[in-house]
Amino acid sequence: MKLSTFGFLIGRGLRNLGTHWAMTLACVGSMAVCMTLNTAAQLAEVNVDSMVNYLGSQNETVVYLDPECDDATAAQAGEKISALNGVSNVIYVSKEDVLDTYRDYMEEYASLWDEFENDNPFKANYRVTVSDLTQLSQLSKQMERIPGVVKVTAPMDLTNTFVEIQQTVTKVGAGFVIVLMVVSVITVGSTIRLSVFARRREVEIMKYVGATNALVTLPFVVEGLAIGFIAGGISAGASIGGYAALVNAAGGLGGIWQMLVGSSLVPLKSVWPTILSSSLVSGALVGGLGSMFSIRKHLNV
Structure with missing residues (x-):
């Protein structure tokens, strides 16, 4: 043409x-x-x-550690959690950090929290953010099987x-x-x-x-x-x-x-x-x- x-x-x-x-x-x-x-x-x-x-990024999954586990086991648990495919962020929170957080929330009971200094009832934990919410259930089960982990709390219903x-x-x-x-x-x-x-x-x-x-x-x-x-x-x-x-x-x-x-x-x-x-x-x-x-x-x- x-x-x-x-x-x-x-x-x-x-x-x-x-x-x-x-x-x-x-x-x-x-x-x-x-x-x-x-x-x-x-x-x-x-x-x-x-x-x-x-x-999803605003709702953290809390992975509680065994109070009896040593520092090495806690560190290894954190490394294994971070290595999971789908985990975008991991923050370690010690027992002392948890106690300080509650002390700040309830300043009027400061004397009560002081008694926990030598007998801290809280558990150290990892605050985990998952990049894909569809994987949250599967990741929670994987984190529960990690040595040193006693409990995983995830916002499953909301997710x-x-x-x-x-x-x-x-x-x-x-x-x-x-x-x-x-x-x-x-x-x-x-x-x-x-x-x-x-x-x-x-x-x-x-x-x-x-x-x-x-x-x-x-x-x-x-x-x-x-x-x-x-x-x-x-x-x-x-x-x-x-x-x-x-x-x-x-x-x-x-x-x-x-x-x-x-x-x-x-x-x-x-x-x-x-x-x-x-x-x-x-x-x-x-x-x-x-x-x-x-x-x-x-x-x-």
Whole structure:
């Protein structure tokens, strides 16, 4: 295909956008809405993952050591805990540190805590942070089998709740994305089908005189790509603007909501390049697929 012919066909495809401008606007609008909802579902999934990871990092697993174990056994236990795959942080807390912590909490009973100086009832322990909450149960069992460990206290109920929320959002988000992609393809296909129907005689004549399938298809594919690209740009702008407003609003929250939302939302600078590129690429891809599916049956003349 000559370069001039290629340029002519691309121009023809772009001019087709104005042939049925009302349908084109409706298609761009519906696609932009679908893609914006799609992006919102993906952002929700990313932020729920971030929130679960953040909350997981705030909930430590406490590994209590046998009061009778010596310093060497306690040190070896700490090394084995740190070596476990999935453990991100380990902090040793001696019996004296625990006693000092409780003394600070209850200063009015300072004389009572002084009596424990020579007979400390507390156990030395390791405060363990797990990077992946789904591994917490398995890691707790592994830590219980380490020599010198007598008990492991882990926030299992809270962790299971976080993990269930994370898995549910992931599944719902994936289904949402698939449904909206199908709707977008059908929407573009309907617009291109209308354009093809209006020019069906022209397509038939081109085929009769020997035009190749590529020559006939290219203008319609360009039209679909343009629709998808425009819709993707609108969707990206709406998504980035909406997410920026959400991040700013989260900064004004107070109390537990600040801890849960404000401290764990993924920063805008980390997601906007992905939102922009994925919206433009997915929009063009959906538009191109919708065009090819619509024109295919009209090529058999």
